[in-house]
Amino acid sequence: MSSTTIASSASRSAAPGPALWSSRLAFILAAAGSAVGLGNIWKFPYITGENGGGAFVLVYLACIAVIGIPVMIAEVMLGRRGRHSPINSMREIARQEGVSRHWKAIGWLATLAAFLILSFYSVIAGWTIPYIFHALQGNLVGMDGAQAGEMFGQLLASPFELTLWHSLFMVLAVMVSVGGVRHGLERAVTWLMPALLLLLVMLVGFGMSTDHFGTALRFLFEPDFSSLTAAAVLVALGHAFFTLSLASGSMMAYGAYLPKGVSIVRTSMLVAVMDTAVALMAGLAIFPIVFANDLEPGAGPGLIFNTLPVAFGQMPGGSFFATLFFVLLLFAAWTSALSMLEAVVKWLEEQGMARRKAAISGGLAAWLVGLTTVLSLNVWSDFTPLDSFERFEGKTLFDLYDFLTANVMMPLVALLTAVFVGWVMKKSSSEEELGAGSMHRVWLFVLRYLTPVGLVVLFFYNV
Numbered sequence: 001m002s003s004t005t006i007a008s009s010a011s012r013s014a015a016p017g018p019a020l021w022s023s024r025l026a027f028i029l030a031a032a033g034s035a036v037g038l039g040n041i042w043k044f045p046y047i048t049g050e051n052g053g054g055a056f057v058l059v060y061l062a063c064i065a066v067i068g069i070p071v072m073i074a075e076v077m078l079g080r081r082g083r084h085s086p087i088n089s090m091r092e093i094a095r096q097e098g099v100s101r102h103w104k105a106i107g108w109l110a111t112l113a114a115f116l117i118l119s120f121y122s123v124i125a126g127w128t129i130p131y132i133f134h135a136l137q138g139n140l141v142g143m144d145g146a147q148a149g150e151m152f153g154q155l156l157a158s159p160f161e162l163t164l165w166h167s168l169f170m171v172l173a174v175m176v177s178v179g180g181v182r183h184g185l186e187r188a189v190t191w192l193m194p195a196l197l198l199l200l201v202m203l204v205g206f207g208m209s210t211d212h213f214g215t216a217l218r219f220l221f222e223p224d225f226s227s228l229t230a231a232a233v234l235v236a237l238g239h240a241f242f243t244l245s246l247a248s249g250s251m252m253a254y255g256a257y258l259p260k261g262v263s264i265v266r267t268s269m270l271v272a273v274m275d276t277a278v279a280l281m282a283g284l285a286i287f288p289i290v291f292a293n294d295l296e297p298g299a300g301p302g303l304i305f306n307t308l309p310v311a312f313g314q315m316p317g318g319s320f321f322a323t324l325f326f327v328l329l330l331f332a333a334w335t336s337a338l339s340m341l342e343a344v345v346k347w348l349e350e351q352g353m354a355r356r357k358a359a360i361s362g363g364l365a366a367w368l369v370g371l372t373t374v375l376s377l378n379v380w381s382d383f384t385p386l387d388s389f390e391r392f393e394g395k396t397l398f399d400l401y402d403f404l405t406a407n408v409m410m411p412l413v414a415l416l417t418a419v420f421v422g423w424v425m426k427k428s429s430s431e432e433e434l435g436a437g438s439m440h441r442v443w444l445f446v447l448r449y450l451t452p453v454g455l456v457v458l459f460f461y462n463v
């Protein structure tokens with residue numbers, strides 16, 4: 001596509017019409033729907049458990065504030081200015097700014113990250129589906145930790161089952177994606193997000209009723225810096241990007257549908273705060289159960305699947321709440337997966353594909369790659385191809401995808417984005433989007449100095 005066609009279609013899609021979110025609230029819900037997902041409820045508790053608790057949480061909060069929020073503002077802004085897929089938005093902005101077209105590499109890297117993440121995200125999101133059925137059938141009632149572990153182990157050991165749920169989840173994502181942004185997405189998130197919050201509050205309430213709430217609070221909020229490793233800091237950073245859906249095109253793609261006149265700074269901060277609140281609440285819901293049942297906080301990716309069934313199995317009306325919880329976890333993952341698909345699908349559309357075909361092709365390709373994650377959980381669990389590097393020893397394909405995206409690609413995209421927006425783009429351009437003033441100056445300062453320096457230090461310290 002030549003740059004003139006990009007420019008003309010940019011002005012077309014910038015016109016009010018079905019291509020934009022219907023309101024600021026719709027964007028907030030969609031962006032929060034993207035941000036709030038497995039990252040908050042599944043990943044945050046288990047990496048916090050693996051990395052020793054309090055000190056890790058503090059580093060994570062710092063990463064959100066100093067790096068996450070400024071980068072989110074930058075990405076939403078780039079999306080709204082480019083009004084295209086991340087790849088073509090970057091191309092369009094580079095053209096407007098009169099700088100090298102090669103800056104669109106940011107868009108490519110980001111889209112590739114979104115695609116890779118979607119491939120394994122779908123497999124994990126699929127895990128929620130059998131749990132919905134277990135809960136519905138009352139299988140969780142009276143379960144202890146060992147039985148929960150066994151149930152989860154059986155699921156992971158079956159490539160057939162995993163493939164089934166992975167396929168089903170991907171079909172769900174593609175179905176909504178086919179319908180486009182306003183109808184499928186907007187409508188769904190409007191009631192799913194409040195419902196998820198309500199359920200989390202109830203689960204935290206349950207956590208409070210156990211006698212281990214205090215232990216959980218101390219675990220989450222009492223920092224013990226002696227247990228903090230350099231690797232843990234990188235995990236915290238990677239997770240800050242992951243949980244806010246940054247550095248992988250999602251926020252840029254959603255920003256492309258943001259009406260002019262909405263405050264990007266305030267909206268981004270709100271989304272980040274909501275996302276962080278959900279993660280902390282998930283921690284407060286899950287750790288009391290972990291400690292009350294003598295489970296291991298560092299149990300890894302299976303943590304919530306080993307703990308929550310036990311809690312539900314004990315509470316009155318547990319089967320009902322468990323069903324709701326896993327349904328909502330599925331929905332939270334669903335709204336996140338949609339945002340990953342969007343980066344890819346929008347680009348395919350710009351290559352001349354119809355929306356339907358673009359959504360199906362993008363989903364199918366990610367599904368195929370996802371099969372390698374399915375296998376790495378069982379048949380290929382001993383296949384650790386990079387054993388000769390100390391850093392990657394014992395890592396399965398799934399571990400490697402996770403590491404590559406969260407700890408390599410996303411920090412790199414964030415660094416390039418910060419450099420581009422902070423140093424390459426004209427100050428007047430970002431002022432046009434964000435408004436001039438002290439807020440803009442603070443943001444630009446952080447993005448120019450703190451973000452890149454922080455990223456480079458963390459990155460090289462760890463490689």
Ligand code: TRP
Nearest residue numbers: 035037038039243245248250336
């Ligand atoms: N933020 C989501 C979560 O916490 C996942 C997600 C959505 C995501 N879009 C993304 C992660 C883009 C990385 C990149 O579950």
